[in-house]
């Protein structure tokens with residue numbers, strides 16, 4: 099029985115308030131007009147794709163669009179003429195109130211937490227792009243508020259719902275290679291910047307509201323081609339480097355399959371910090387406590403930039419095997435599984451697994467899953483309850499790139515690095531005065 103049907107029954111019994119409590123904030127949306135009225139923050143780049151994918155659900159009505167770049171806002175508005183438009187998400191959430199039911203956040207990483215938190219404080223379910231946040235503390239706070247308010251949430255790791263990644267999870271959990279002792283994961287993309295300071299561009303493009311783009315981050319002059327669009331990924335104040343960008347997709351499958359929690363420690367091998375960009379190449383090592391799918395503990399190694407992919411022989415794979423540019427490798431007691439990024443898993447040794455029958459699964463639509471859950475049907479697979487700890491683990495590795503070759507010992511319960519007080523300063527940042535949000539910086 100769906101949650102909405104149970105609501106009707108309760109209403110018959112004359113208790114509307116009890117019904118609303120039962121169905122939760124997400125499903126309450128269906129009461130207004132039978133459609134989920136969505137508001138989208140950041141509608142260019144990936145935000146444009148998110149908008150199309152969410153709007154393709156028959157029960158979605160795109161009600162509001164927000165972007166700090168007028169060109170991008172206009173392009174999205176041309177496809178959704180009924181939507182009201184804003185430049186400032188704070189104004190959009192405050193003004194629209196009950197006229198919107200759910201919020202999608204597709205901005206650069208440093209704006210995920212403040213926008214998602216404001217939406218959740220207003221009682222809205224949220225679809226938020228990956229990585230969930232820019233800081234470890236923000237990930238913890240978003241998860242807790244989502245849980246306290248019982249909101250439907252989903253992080254934008256759409257490949258989590260792909261058949262190949264779900265099959266890889268099923269194969270590992272079905273014990274195909276036995277208990278796993280090591281994970282290697284890599285991306286040869288380079289979302290780092292090893293250079294120095296930037297020269298300001300005399301004029302900010304007339305279509306861009308630079309102050310709103312900076313948002314919670316400290317003021318600085320605009321430089322063409324350095325921040326907006328896209329290149330903010332490389333910079334420590336706005337993005338999370340290759341680890342945050344591609345790592346979150348590639349970490350996701352081993353993290354989910356092995357049911358990992360919080361790492362015991364993280365250590366990064368990279369150049370010394372510049373205070374500007376993330377390093378262009380990193381090796382990040384973690385140790386996780388054991389789970390029912392791993393040996394007593396699990397060692398995890400990430401490689402990016404020109405450190406990726408690692409050498410086949412170092413992974414005990416055939417020397418002539420050309421590894422994909424992005425992917426992961428599970429080393430188990432009874433074999434090895436290679437998972438190229440969004441492709442079918444490959445088992446080694448080949449001869450041992452030649453008759454292995456793969457689980458049959460179907461693709462799922464990650465976006466529609468969130469819309470359906472907002473309307474009271476089913477659950478999301480990458481809610482903030484899952485995405486929060488995954489993002490915390492990932493971001494601890496990003497913090498570690500500021501202290502090369504140092505193991506950051508992690509106390510997850512206390513949200514603290516126990517052996518290096520300076521690292522704790524990087525778990526949370528102070529927001530600019532005009533952009534403060536309750537529960538965050």
Ligand SMILES: NC(=O)c1ccc[n+]([C@@H]2O[C@H](COP(=O)([O-])OP(=O)(O)OC[C@H]3O[C@@H](n4cnc5c(N)ncnc54)[C@H](O)[C@@H]3O)[C@@H](O)[C@H]2O)c1
Pocket residue numbers: 139140141142143144145164165166167170185186187204205206207209227228229254255256310311313326327328329343
């Ligand atoms: N899931 C995926 O496969 C995937 C792929 C690409 C990007 N992403 C994620 O999507 C997000 C955006 O990445 P992108 O490559 O599209 O970046 P981008 O810079 O190209 O686009 C960001 C968009 O947000 C707008 N914006 C910036 N600040 C804003 C604010 N304060 N309020 C409203 N709008 C704002 C920009 O004008 C732009 O339209 C990032 O979190 C990124 O990690 C996810």
